[in-house]
Each structure stands twice: as C-alpha cells, then as structure tokens.
Amino acid sequence: QKEVEQDPGPLSVPEGAIVSLNCTYSNSAFQYFMWYRQYSRKGPELLMYTYSSGNKEDGRFTAQVDKSSKYISLFIRDSQPSDSATYLCAMSTDSWGKFQFGAGTQVVVTP
C-alpha cells in the first residue's frame, strides 16, 4: 500500500464551480504538506505549503490538513479553464526532507 493515496480522476467541473481535491496518508509522522500544480509536459509548481494541522488560504485556493484523520484537502473556488491541470499532493516528516508524493489528480474545467 502506498503511503500517500490520491484519486487519479479525471475530475471534470464546469467553469465557476468549486474544485475539491484530497489525499489520504498512512504515516502519522508527516508534518509538512504541500500541493503542486502540474500542467501537461511541465514541471510541478508549488501552490500551497502548510505545516501541521489547520487551514491556509491564498486567493482562490484553500488547503486543509486534518492530521487526526490523516487527510488533506485542496479547494479551488471560482474555477477557471486555466486551472485544468494535474494536482499533486506531497508531504514530508520533519526529520528528513524526502517528499512523498501522491500520484496526482487530473482536473478539467470546462467553459
């Protein structure tokens, strides 16, 4: 079983809708949680970075971490066609800097 599980999708939503993405994990030692966006044939780019539990908001993006349930989420409000991409979750412990990635969820926002 993988340490980080992420539904591969594709997740198709109409423009303007809220996109809801999530990852579950098994290693309770993870402390740092990240969301990356990856456009086709490009490198991942960092969207959100959170430490431990709680919520973090940045513009249209909100990241949530629930360590008790080993569950993290990313919400994208007012989605745009330019949000169409693969979204990767990643996490690491505080003792070594090896990021463990989910397989990624493909999101398609239709006009």
Add this chain to the structure above:
Amino acid sequence: NAGVTQTPKFQVLKTGQSMTLQCAQDMNHNSMYWYRQDPGMGLRLIYYSASEGTTDKGEVPNGYNVSRLNKREFSLRLESAAPSQTSVYFCASSIYRDSEAFFGQGTRLTVV
C-alpha cells in the same frame, strides 16, 4: 531568474548506454533532489542531497548515481541504461531539507 534548469530536455538512449542528466539552480538553495515520474506512480525520489557535499538514497536509487558538484549543481548518472528507466526525470531544490521544493521542467528519457 531561471530557477531550476535541467539539460537535456529530451533524450533517447539504447539499452546499455550511459548518460548524465544535469541540473543547476540559481536560488542559493541548500538541498537538491532527483525524482522520476511515471504514469500512475506519481513522483518517486531517486537521490537527494541535503547540503553541499552530502548525498543520500531515496526510494528508487538502483541503477543511478549522483554527484553534488557544488552548491548549484546536482547531476544524475545512468551507468547502463535499461528500458525500465524510461521516464520523465525532475530535478528540484529547496532552501532547507524540509521546506518547499521548486522543480525544473523535466527531462524526457526513452531507453530502447
């Protein structure tokens, strides 16, 4: 500001050939990483370098070697390429070992 630069962008190798993937960052980051990305597998860590002068194995190190040439550069070498090493390779860097990583644009490698 170039960020993380990888060369080459594309490469085709024959089984048994060797090659080195180059990576350089201009953000004065301490830590650097090599990942491979395969369909349905996500990104898997091959090797990382927490700081200049140190390297450590990641999740899938077999068949690869690395060199942290200086603070800016971290290379990945395939000594004898195998078809199983066909993948997209990403180099990344971060300020410290447990801070967010910034990625290069990737190298698409095909081994035939």
